[in-house]
Amino acid sequence: MNTRSVLVVVAAALATAVPVNAKLKVGDAPPPMKIARWVKGTPVTQFAKGKVYVVEFWATWCGPCRVSIPHITDLAKKNKAVIFTGVDIWEREKGAVRVANVTKFVKDMGPKMGYNVAMEDDAGTMAKTWMTAAGQNGIPTAFVIGKNGRIQWIGHPMELDNVLGPVQKGTFDAKAAAALREKAEAEQAARGKMLEPISKAVQANDFKTAVAEMDKLFAAQPDMEKQLAGAKYQFLFKVDEKAAFDYGKQLTEGIYKDDAMQLNALAWLALDDQRGPKVKDYPTIIAMAERANTVTNGKNPNVLDTLASAYAKSGDADKAIATQELAVANLDKSASEVMKKQFADHLAAYKAKKA
Numbered sequence: 001m002n003t004r005s006v007l008v009v010v011a012a013a014l015a016t017a018v019p020v021n022a023k024l025k026v027g028d029a030p031p032p033m034k035i036a037r038w039v040k041g042t043p044v045t046q047f048a049k050g051k052v053y054v055v056e057f058w059a060t061w062c063g064p065c066r067v068s069i070p071h072i073t074d075l076a077k078k079n080k081a082v083i084f085t086g087v088d089i090w091e092r093e094k095g096a097v098r099v100a101n102v103t104k105f106v107k108d109m110g111p112k113m114g115y116n117v118a119m120e121d122d123a124g125t126m127a128k129t130w131m132t133a134a135g136q137n138g139i140p141t142a143f144v145i146g147k148n149g150r151i152q153w154i155g156h157p158m159e160l161d162n163v164l165g166p167v168q169k170g171t172f173d174a175k176a177a178a179a180l181r182e183k184a185e186a187e188q189a190a191r192g193k194m195l196e197p198i199s200k201a202v203q204a205n206d207f208k209t210a211v212a213e214m215d216k217l218f219a220a221q222p223d224m225e226k227q228l229a230g231a232k233y234q235f236l237f238k239v240d241e242k243a244a245f246d247y248g249k250q251l252t253e254g255i256y257k258d259d260a261m262q263l264n265a266l267a268w269l270a271l272d273d274q275r276g277p278k279v280k281d282y283p284t285i286i287a288m289a290e291r292a293n294t295v296t297n298g299k300n301p302n303v304l305d306t307l308a309s310a311y312a313k314s315g316d317a318d319k320a321i322a323t324q325e326l327a328v329a330n331l332d333k334s335a336s337e338v339m340k341k342q343f344a345d346h347l348a349a350y351k352a353k354k355a
Contacts, residue, residue: 060088
């Protein structure tokens with residue numbers, strides 16, 4: 001399966017909408033560094049006055065963490081006076097297995113992870129005293145400790161570029177940054193309140209109620225539909241397949257008309273034999289995929305791969321082969337060997353089926 005926007009919108013929205021009750025805030029002294037093992041670099045046991053520190057939390061299974069790690073390395077090179085430490089938390093494994101996995105991960109990252117790296121204990125002490133205490137429920141998350149020995153900023157490490165310079169110069173307005181964060185957290189809590197009925201229904205596998213609650217939310221807050229429409233479409237397949245395809249048509253002609261990745265995800269879900277519908281409405285699926293292909297000017301390999309699959313499953317072998325050949329041709333040099341093989345295998349399968 002190629003890389004696509006996966007329809008987990010509700011799960012993501014609900015995960016980030018948990019009301020925050022932070023005890024650890026900007027302006028507070030940072031908690032102790034209760035490190036179980038230093039994997040790389042120089043141990044940081046305390047925060048000395050007059051120095052700037054970044055403590056970033058990550059995990060080996062976290063995709064966004066993998067993306068941010070090279071960026072943190074670049075920041076460490078550009079800000080040599082700042083002491084960077086990445087702390088591994090929330091691993092699924094414990095004990096020796098966890099140590100081995102994390103150690104291998106860091107070794108494999110090599111120079112891409114060019115800063116101090118540590119592991120917390122199996123009890124999750126660092127996660128509890130830093131992340132949970134600060135009301136943070138997602139990684140990667142970074143804490144910046146200023147020269148005054150106090151937390152100056154909390155946020156995503158990809159946003160550190162505009163923070164570190166002012167913090168080092170002593171011109172960073174921590175109070176203003178904290179006020180903005182508190183406002184965002186208040187909005188997040190309000191959002192969580194709105195999504196709570198949907199969340200409860202999903203947790204109970206009551207997708208009919210989840211869809212009904214979504215419709216109520218969309219009626220009251222029309223702007224929410226664009227964010228959650230993909231999830232409603234996914235839930236409808238568990239309730240009424242025809243209604244799901246009707247809604248898919250509506251999205252293709254409406255709010256997702258120019259959103260290629262969402263259209264691609266809608267089409268791919270409908271093609272999925274395990275998560276998707278039992279009865280396929282191929283004209284609707286093809287319309288979704290063709291619209292996504294039009295929006296991307298016929299050059300996005302993932303979209304082309306989806307469209308080729310739709311043609312193949314609908315019985316149009318010639319279009320499937322021609323489209324998959326375009327998908328293979330449009331793969332760029334950064335594509336992984338696994339992805340290249342998948343695309344080539346799809347093409348071979350379509351040709352074999354026709355033969």
